[in-house]
Amino acid sequence: MAFWSKRQTEHVISPQPQTPTESVPAESVNPLAKIDKIIAIASGKGGVGKSTVAVNLAKALEQKGARVGLLDADVMGPSVPIMLKLPTPTRMNGKLVVPPQHGNTKVMSSAMFAPQGRANIMRGPMAGNFVRQLLLQVDWGELDYLIIDYPPGTGDIQLSLSQTSPMTAAILVSTPQDIALADVGKAAQMFETLKLPVLGVVETMSWFVCDQCEKRHFIFKQGGAETFAKRLGIPLLGQIPLDPALTECSDSGEPIVTRMGNSPSAQAFYEAADKILGELSVLQEQKHDGLLSFSLTWQ
Ligand SMILES: Nc1ncnc2c1ncn2[C@@H]1O[C@H](COP(=O)(O)OP(=O)(O)OP(=O)(O)O)[C@@H](O)[C@H]1O
Ligand SMILES: [Mg+2]
Known part of the structure; x- marks a missing residue:
């Protein structure tokens, strides 16, 4: 049974453990069937800026004309509905919920089904079912990209997500200091175990430019993610400054790429989005080459 049902005019949560056959829809109604690429935004570490990156990347891709969906998979600490000021879904299409939209981006989050400010208190397996x-x-419909904002950690929910959906790749997010990167390294190991390609790492809170001197101040250490990326042999996909305007935009429900598109932080997100698209093309070519060599070997 679905966890959302209509009671009066509101959707309410009733997360029910499901049997495996119930949780995987038939091919004909598979809502992921028309999604070209599914991308995980993860870090292992809490509070480093995953949701901020997921939201601004989704909106940057939308601005480029892509059809984008954004799933907030952090059922214990959902932030996307605050960052995008989103309402509760109001429509069903058959058995599927129609996701609310921010601009043209389709968004889904557990917070849309909880009374405002209420915690989702549940054990791991239940949380895994919920997120599935x-x-x-x-009802995701046709999408070029579904961006999934992962919760921190490398546990039940992360594994459920990665094993339920046909993921294309993961993007790691980290601040520059060693303490954060240690946990981000564990997320990289999780994806290696799951055989999910890691596109690279986006560094957040890389530096602060004060309005008096225009100089970059490296509050959390300089170049941490670059060194980390070299060690893992993955690209550094971008560096986002520590910017009070970014916090303000997130808190007010309007991402910085929408509200202040010319700001240095928004430009940093656009550069990261371009680099991510480049890495996705490389990945696609590698897959294509892989298939060609398979068919040659097969013959
Ligand atoms: N580059 C930045 N400059 C300023 N503030 C930032 C930056 N990146 C993130 N923040 C702020 O830091 C806080 C944490 O960011 P965010 O919620 O994106 O992190 P998270 O990794 O998703 O956290 P969690 O692990 O709890 O889900 C938010 O208030 C956000 O607005
Ligand atoms: Mg988050």
């Missing part, structure tokens, strides 16, 4: 339903019982 957020993915599989939503």
Whole structure:
């Protein structure tokens, strides 16, 4: 049974453990069937800026004309509905919930089904089921990209997500200091175990430019993610400054790429989005080459 049902005019949560056959929809109604690429935004570490990157990347891709969906998979600490000021879904399409939109981006989050400010208190398996339903019982339609904002950690929910959906790749997010990068390294190991390609790392809070001197101040250490990326042999996809305007935009429900598109932080997100698209093309070519060599070997 779906966790959302209509009671009066509101959707309410009733996360029910499901049998495996119930949780995987039939091919004909698979809501992920028309999604070209599914991308995980993860870090292992909490509070480093995953949701900020996920939201601004989604909106940057939308501005480029892509059809984008954004799933907030952080059922314990959902932030996307605040960052995008989103309402509760109001429509169903058959058994699927129609996701609300921010501009043209389709968005889904557990917070849309909880009374405002209430915690989702649940054990790991229940949280895993919940997040699977957020993915599989939503009318995503045709999308070029579904961006998934992962919760921190390398546990039940992360594994459920990575094993439920046909993921294309993961992007790691980290601040520059060693303490954050240590946990981000664990997320990289998780994706290696799951055989999911890691596109690279986006560094956040890389430096602060004060309005008096225009100089970059490296509050959390300089070049941490670059060194980390070299060690793992993955690209550094971008560096986002520590910017009070970014916090302000997130808190007010309007991402910086929408509200202040010319700001240095928004430009940093656009550069990261371009680099990510470049890496996705490389990945696609590698897959294509892989298939060609398979067919040659097969013959
Ligand atoms: N580059 C930045 N400059 C200023 N503030 C930032 C920056 N990146 C993130 N923040 C702020 O830091 C806080 C944490 O960011 P965010 O919620 O994106 O992190 P998270 O990794 O998703 O956290 P969690 O692990 O709890 O989900 C938010 O208030 C956000 O607005
Ligand atoms: Mg988050």
